Amino acid sequence: MRGKFAPVKALIFDVFGTVVDWRGSIIRETGTLARAKKLDLDPAAFADAWRAGYQPAMARVRSGELGWTKIDALHRMILDDLLVKFGVRGLKAAEIDHLNRVWHRLAPWPDARAGLKALKKSRIIGTLSNGNVSLLANMAKSGGLPWDVIFSGEIFHHYKPDPETYLGACELLSLDPAEVMMVAAHKSDLMAAKACGLATAFVRRPLEHGAGIKTDLKAERAFDINADDFLDLARRLGP
Amino acid sequence: MRGKFAPVKALIFDVFGTVVDWRGSIIRETGTLARAKKLDLDPAAFADAWRAGYQPAMARVRSGELGWTKIDALHRMILDDLLVKFGVRGLKAAEIDHLNRVWHRLAPWPDARAGLKALKKSRIIGTLSNGNVSLLANMAKSGGLPWDVIFSGEIFHHYKPDPETYLGACELLSLDPAEVMMVAAHKSDLMAAKACGLATAFVRRPLEHGAGIKTDLKAERAFDINADDFLDLARRLGP
Numbered sequence: 001m002r003g004k005f006a007p008v009k010a011l012i013f014d015v016f017g018t019v020v021d022w023r024g025s026i027i028r029e030t031g032t033l034a035r036a037k038k039l040d041l042d043p044a045a046f047a048d049a050w051r052a053g054y055q056p057a058m059a060r061v062r063s064g065e066l067g068w069t070k071i072d073a074l075h076r077m078i079l080d081d082l083l084v085k086f087g088v089r090g091l092k093a094a095e096i097d098h099l100n101r102v103w104h105r106l107a108p109w110p111d112a113r114a115g116l117k118a119l120k121k122s123r124i125i126g127t128l129s130n131g132n133v134s135l136l137a138n139m140a141k142s143g144g145l146p147w148d149v150i151f152s153g154e155i156f157h158h159y160k161p162d163p164e165t166y167l168g169a170c171e172l173l174s175l176d177p178a179e180v181m182m183v184a185a186h187k188s189d190l191m192a193a194k195a196c197g198l199a200t201a202f203v204r205r206p207l208e209h210g211a212g213i214k215t216d217l218k219a220e221r222a223f224d225i226n227a228d229d230f231l232d233l234a235r236r237l238g239p
Numbered sequence: 240m241r242g243k244f245a246p247v248k249a250l251i252f253d254v255f256g257t258v259v260d261w262r263g264s265i266i267r268e269t270g271t272l273a274r275a276k277k278l279d280l281d282p283a284a285f286a287d288a289w290r291a292g293y294q295p296a297m298a299r300v301r302s303g304e305l306g307w308t309k310i311d312a313l314h315r316m317i318l319d320d321l322l323v324k325f326g327v328r329g330l331k332a333a334e335i336d337h338l339n340r341v342w343h344r345l346a347p348w349p350d351a352r353a354g355l356k357a358l359k360k361s362r363i364i365g366t367l368s369n370g371n372v373s374l375l376a377n378m379a380k381s382g383g384l385p386w387d388v389i390f391s392g393e394i395f396h397h398y399k400p401d402p403e404t405y406l407g408a409c410e411l412l413s414l415d416p417a418e419v420m421m422v423a424a425h426k427s428d429l430m431a432a433k434a435c436g437l438a439t440a441f442v443r444r445p446l447e448h449g450a451g452i453k454t455d456l457k458a459e460r461a462f463d464i465n466a467d468d469f470l471d472l473a474r475r476l477g478p
Contacts (some may be wrong), residue, residue, distance in 0.1 A: 072413065124376055134413035137363055137388050149376050150388050154411065172393065174373035176309065 005181075005224070005237050008199055010123045010173050011119055012151060014138065014184035015129035017208045019116075020106035020143065023047050024207075031100045039088055044210065046086060051070075053078035058130065058159050068157045070132040074178075076100045103131065104138035109205065113144050115230020124237055128169050128182065130159045149173075161192030170198070181224070183233065187216065190223055199232055201225040244420075244463070244476050247438055249412050250358055251390060253399075253423035254368035254375065256447045258355075259345035259382065260459065262286050264445075268341045272334075278327055285325060292317035297369065297398050307396045309371040315339045342370065343377035348444065352383050354469020361478055362388045367408050367421065368446045388412075400431030409437070422472065426455065429459065429462055440464040440472055 009068045016022045026047035034041040057074040060066045079100050083091070091099070119125050126134050126149035133152045140147050151169045158164040167196040177197030184190050185205040194200050207214055220224035227233040255261045265286035273280040296313040299305045319337050322330070330338070358364050364461035365388035366375050374393045379386050390408045397403040409416045416436030422443040423429050433439050439462040448454055466472040 041365070070413070124380070132413065133388065133411040137412075141387060148380060148389075149372065172372040173376075174309070174371065196295055 005199075007179050008123065008181045008237065009179045010124035011181045011183055011201075012126050012128040012169050013182070014182070014186060014189050015127050015131055015139070016070070017205055018183065018185040018203060019112050019127075019145065020108050020139065021207070022051065022103070023210060025106040026050065026102055029099070029105070031227050033099065037090065041086055041088060046082065048209075049082055049085070050078055053081070062159070070135075070154060071103070071130055072100065072132055072135055075103055080160055091120070101138075104135050105142050106120075106139055108143045108145060109229070111229040111231050113146070115234055116146055118231065118234035119237070120146055120148060123237075124173065126151050126173075128160065128165060129153070133228055160189060163192070163196050166193045166196040170196075181235065181237075187220065194222065199224045201227060203227050203229060203233060244438075246418050247362065247420045247476065248319050248414055249363035249365065250419045250420045250422055250440075251365050251367040253421070253428050254366050254370055255342075255345070256380070256444055257422065257424040257442060258351050258366075258384065259347050259378065260446070261290065261342070262449060264345040265341055268338070268344070271337065276329065280325055280327060280432050285321065288321055288324070288450075289314070289317055291321070300398070309374075309393060310342070310369055311339065311371055311374055314340055340377075343374050344381050345378060347382045347384060348468070349472050350468040352385070353387055354473055357470065357473035358476070359385055359387060362400050362476075363412065365390050365408070365412075367390070367399065380434060399428055402431070402435050405432045405435040405437055409435075422469075422474075426459065434463065437465065438463045440466060440476075442468060442472060455470060 014018055027043040029122035030041065030046050031043040032045060033039070052141060054074065057078055061069050079096070116125055126147055128151045129136055130153045132154045133150055133211055136150045139145065140150070152170065153159045156164045156168040167177065167180065170180050173180060181199040182190055182202055183192050183201045183203060185203050185208060186190055187202065188199040202220060202223045202225070204217045205215055206215055225233060225236050227236055252258055266282040269280065269285050270282040273282060278294040293313065296317055300308050318335070340476045355364055365386055369392045371393045372389055375389045375391055378384065379389070385419055390411065392398045392404050395403045405421065408418065409419050412419060417438060420438035420440055421429055421432035422440045422442060424442050424447060426441065429439040429441055441455045441459060441462045441464070445454055445456055464472060464475050466475055
């Protein structure tokens with residue numbers, strides 16, 4: 001008997017927030033740095049401000065104000081502003097470089113590695129992230145994420161949610177969009193993938209923005225699957 | 240003490256002939272098919288003719304006669320001609336499709352898996368092949384090849400040895416060409432990579448064209464490393 005999801009031959013994943021806990025990771029690293037350097041810094045506010053700069057930075061590329069730019073470079077532009085805003089002084093250039101690459105070292109959610117291993121047994125698994133390829137490759141190595149393929153907006157010179165990213169990934173997979181499932185903790189990403197004909201799986205990540213912050217976790221009929229984590233997703237997808 | 244090859248942070252590999260034994264794999268599969276279907280077919284001649292059609296097919300894309308075309312489609316065009324030429328009749332469409340995808344199932348050379356595992360401990364490893372992305376991803380799954388990243392001419396819409404492929408891979412790795420080593424069993428591929436500033440490793444594959452066929456295996460000073468196989472390459476590169 002073919003299961004309901006038999007046509008799905010590949011899964012592509014949003015990464016920041018869906019696979020890895022960007023906020024917790026950045027809080028930990030900036031907290032450690034702040035203690036070592038005796039900086040008066042709220043690591044949570046710093047993490048949130050860094051992430052908040054991300055959409056506006058991509059908008060500068062979309063508008064044509066900036067040419068195509070890797071997320072590493074956007075993160076660095078935002079970071080340079082934040083260091084001034086938060087009054088952080090005295091970091092050496094190599095220390096700022098290292099801090100900027102915290103995004104290469106983000107820790108996976110507790111279920112992510114085991115869930116991805118289960119999911120890759122009978123299907124291709126890959127990223128589809130706005131993070132640049134080297135960021136995603138380094139993160140996979142440091143976090144033990146067993147991707148079959150790494151797809152990034154960088155390959156298509158478009159950021160999500162531009163259709164070129166979803167359709168570009170399907171083209172490189174040599175699959176029809178209906179054979180590819182987009183997995184994300186963010187509904188806007190899934191709706192954009194769905195508009196391109198991809199299957200969709202919503203994974204709840206209630207702690208993405210921190211404990212006590214209300215996040216939209218409601219299951220939606222618009223998505224093919226609504227799951228609690230990657231292990232739940234593997235169970236629902238079936239073999 | 241930093242070793243001689245300390246700057247090399249990533250290795251990118253030619254695949255057909257360097258990582259996998261295309262000829263032996265195709266001989267085995269077409270031999271099995273010929274026996275099952277009672278075809279009068281020389282599997283070795285068939286494998287060699289299929290491979291011989293590859294450069295002329297890419298030349299049709301290079302000249303502009305064909306638009307950008309996946310290797311899967313080029314392999315199929317060559318195969319359709321060969322079936323006529325070799326007088327093969329009576330294969331169903333699904334059987335021809337399956338035969339064409341033998342290139343997704345090519346077997347790694349005996350040292351390849353263990354060598355790649357050793358090499359990926361402290362460096363990024365990836366493909367740089369004219370094979371399309373889905374071919375390379377399926378091959379990695381069937382052959383257990385532990386790539387960190389899959390790069391293909393398909394991503395750049397250029398085939399090797401066009402410089403766009405070597406430089407495109409370095410750009411996606413966010414590395415200088417001198418930090419990236421091209422690994423291949425074919426000297427022309429390495430010379431083209433070297434011209435782009437990449438480090439180079441020549442790996443001898445004396446059986447690529449079959450036992451008793453003379454292949455150019457001479458070590459060259461032009462290359463940073465000349466190795467007997469991937470395990471030898473890992474030893475010479477050092478940690």
